Amino acid sequence: MTDRFAEVALPLPLARPYTYRIPEELAARVAPGARVVVPVRRRSLIGLVMATDAPAPAAAARDIAAAPDPEPAVPAPLIETARWMSGYYGAPLGLASRPLLPAALWGTEAGAERTERVMVLAPERLTLVEREERFRRRPRQRALYETLEALGGSAPVRHLMEQLGFGDGVIRSLARAGVATIEQTEWIRDPFAGVRGTTPPAATPAQQAALDAVGALGPGQGALLLGVTGSGKTLVYLEAVRRALAAGRGAIVLVPEIGLTPQTVSRLRGAFGDEVAVLHSALSDGERADAWRLLRRAERRVAVGARSAVFAPVADLGIIVVDEEHEASYKNGESPRYHARDVAAVRARLEGARLVLGSATPSLETMVRAGESWRLLRLPERIGARPLPPVELVDLRVAPRVDGTGPVVWSEALDAAIVGALARGEQALLLLNRRGYAAFLHCPDCGEVWQCRRCTISLTVHTAPPGLRCHYCGHEEPLPWSCRKCANPVQQMRGVGTQQLERVLAERYPGARLARMDLDTT
Secondary structure, three states: OOOOEEEEEOOOOOOOOEEEEOOHHHOOOOOOOOEEEEEEOOEEEEEEEEEOOOOOOOOOOOEOOEOOOOOOOOOHHHHHHHHHHHHHHOOOHHHHHHHHOOHHHHOOOOOOOOEEEEEEEOOOOOOHHHHHHHOOOOHHHHHHHHHHHHOOOEEEHHHHHHOOOOOHHHHHHHHHOOOEEEEEEEOOOOOOOOOOOOOOOOOOHHHHHHHHHHHOOOOOOEEEEEEOOOOOHHHHHHHHHHHHHHOOOEEEEEOOOHHHHHHHHHHHHHHHHHHEEEEOOOOOHHHHHHHHHHHHOOOOOEEEEOHHHHHOOOOOEEEEEEEOOOOHHHEOOOOOOOEHHHHHHHHHHHHOOEEEEEEOOOOHHHHHHHHHOOEEEEEOOOHHHOOOOOOOOOOOOOOOEOOOOOOOOOEHHHHHHHHHHHHOOOOOOOOOOOOOOEOEEEOOOOOOEOEOOOOOOEOEEEEOOEEEEOOOOOOEEOOOOOOOOOOOOOOEEEOOOHHHHHHHHHHHOOOOOOOOOOOOOO
16 A cells, blocks of 8 residues: 655644654544644654645655544634635744644643533432432432432532532432432533623614625625724624524634623623633633634534634634724734734635624725725614714813823813813723833933843833833833933933823822723733
């Protein structure tokens, strides 16, 4: 029999995939998208099979050591997506393949699924008379039996012991009595299991028109839903996903920030219940792996999360929704430096799914494509004709200012607005896009600006705790008392950060309760 060779991508910055010989005993499991264990120098690594028809290498090829899964872990369209990413973004194929699997599945032991003991009542329930006879001198057994009954007939043993206080002896004795069994089942971790759902309202005529237009899209086609804030874009997303599920297909919903995920999960679970799986970087590796498995086995049909959820292994993908498509957080900051919106467009084309992008302020490139290859759908009015919040631009060059705020430029208009909000018992939110106390430290004598020796950018002044910090690499230095070049004892702080703004607010509004939210506090 002629030897066959596989092209295997490894999660390493390698110029090209490695080629391995497929042993005859593993031939049935080694297919494109399968995880395999391969030797790399003196260690073993998990790799992803990209092709099984690779030409024989010039040198002798090493054998694939193992194939831990009974079927391919990654579907074919995702393999093609990784190849596109590798070529388009100039990334090694191994690194472009890394987002296709959760981190836990790149480990050599990741194939073993975690299990837990579950106690299950016998199908035939005991009558009240039988319970009186059987549990006459065993009140804890009766309490356990009726607790299981109230929980639907089964519960994890871990939950019964740790949360409900039943001892191991009581659990074992109830099983020995023949009225319940202890079984091993897969342990699925779902951190959003307790999230309550919210029922979506009925669609307005404008939303219904947008939904009909989305439904008219062909396989692989896209649409931009351009709607002002509060116009009801979310309801359009939900109903479009509902229609995809009704047709037997799956869905991916992308949100730009992890912080938005619980809100989105609540809305999706209100509409689709336990069909929803959550994928984002704030979850543990185990939680992400569990959600990934549920999607891969088609036990969940809707994936929701931040940019990495675009690689969710949703079976028979029918629609991809990218909410707030203009957000910069859809760009990945490390190799492969992909943009989730563009990857979503490629994946929709490869899988014949519809693509819906939503925004009140679309990116320029999306607007161009909406005028060429994508449909442009509009929701021009807010629900209930509610007015948009008033916006007032204050020119700080000429506007009257409040004295006593130091370098913080404080207009009378802002001061009056805050005083009015506090008097009404309302909250006020001030946005400032700079952490720390001051932007940089400056010597007024020689002009020296303290910079990071690694990054060659100015160090930010912090006061809690005091010091100079680089917000790129994390380098820190003590707050100096004199210039390191000319020894001038006077150093000036330039620019305003959130710490300084917090101090000014505390002095100006002593009765207000303040909370500073930035990377130093959250």
